[in-house]
Amino acid sequence: MADTARSVRTSHPFRAGRAAAPVLVLGQITSLQVGSAVAKGAYDHVGPTALAGMRLTFSAMIMILLVRPRPRRIAVHQWRVAISLGLVLAAMNVAYFQAISHLQIGVASTLELLGPLTLSIVLSHRLEHLAAALLALAGVLLLTASAPSLSLLGILLGVLAALCRAGYTVLNQRVGHLFPDWSGLTVALAVGACILAPVTAATDTNTVAAHPSVLVTGLGVALLSSLIPYALDMTVLRRIDTRAFGVLLALSPAVGAGVGFAVLHEHLTVRQICAIALVIAASAWSVSLDRPPRSGSSPSGTSQDTPNIDHR
Known part of the structure; x- marks a missing residue:
């Protein structure tokens, strides 16, 4: 009897965590896209790879402290796993920051x-x-096809970022499950910083010396597009599976297009x-499919999700 009562009590935090997932993902997406807009606005003074390096370096320094x-x-x-995540982070940052130098942020x-989504x-x-996933994918493809002219290099970089993003999703969840705290993410950021920091120093030292304000921009980009989003990602992936997470990320184009319009005057x-409406509909549908059953649906009064409360 005591075990049953304890199971009922412990099932509620998990349900609350699942219910909060869309809000956390939306916060992650908004922070990431605003950071991307800030980064793209600074491309007149510093290159995309250098900003990617500053992004990971500042993030790693803050997390270590x-x-x-x-x-x-x-162990x-x-x-x-943490080193693998760091390698993927480095590749994903460079690919995406290079992609937005050739394409609209929404695209x-x-x-x-x-x-x-794949x-x-x-x-x-x-x-x-x-x-739900195919509906979101249809919206994504429609949004991409609606662009009047796309850079081939930008598309290739975007596809590379997509591959890295898929690997990042899987590895970030594994790190979140293997580490009870934030040590795994800290190690991953440090690994990524060790890879990109020398590239930044070698390619943009003169630029930073001529425009020291880009360091402030780099710090802002690190907070908005790395530290906050990656922490929120890990928090969400401790609560939901990678399938649901991938569909929730379908809100990214909508937020990215909105931020691009508001900050960089990129029109839709x-x-x-x-296309964006299709993506939002697919995300809402996916969230509704993942609602846990009510506590009264089980004869014992416990949720079917109870065995999965602790993913670690």
């Missing part, structure tokens, strides 16, 4: 979304899940607005 990870307490298998974020389709086990066509 806040978390203070203890390397000796990290070998934890190191492997670039749409291309990057192809990775998580992952969602592969992981779909119900017809409704597959339909009617066709692009319709």
Whole structure:
């Protein structure tokens, strides 16, 4: 009896975590897209790769100061996953920041979304899940096709960012499950910074010396497009699976297009607005499919989700 009562009590935080997932993902997307707009606005003074390097370097420095990870307490298998995530972070940052230098932010974020959406389709086990993911994918493709002229290099960079984003989603969830705190993310950011910081120093030292204000921009981009989004991602991926996460990310093009219009005056066509509406509808549908059953639906009074409360 006591075990049943305890199960009922512990099921509620998990449900609350699932219910909060769309809000957390929307916060992550908004922060990321605003950071991307700030970064793109600074491209007249500093290159995309250099900004990507500053983004990861500042993020790693802040996380190390806040978390203070203890390397000796990290097991070998934890190191492997955290380092893998760091490598993917470095590649994803460079690919995406280069992509938005050739494409509108809304289009670039749409291309990057192809990775998580494809992952969602592969992981779909119900017809409704597959339909929601395909609806979001249709909106993504419609948004991309509606652009009047797309740079081939920008498209290739966007596809590379998409592949990295899919790997990032899987690895970020694994790191979140293997580490009880934020040490894994801190290690991953440090690895990515170690890869990109030398590139930044070698390619844009003179630019930084001539325009020291770009360091402030780099810090802002680090907070908005790395530190806050990655932390929110890990928080969400501790609560929902990668399939649901991939579909929720379908809100990225809508937010990216809105931010691009508000900050960089990147205009939308009617066709692009319709495509974004499809993506939003697919995300809302996916969220409704993932609602847990009511507590009274089980004879024992416990939720079917109870066995999955602790993913670690």
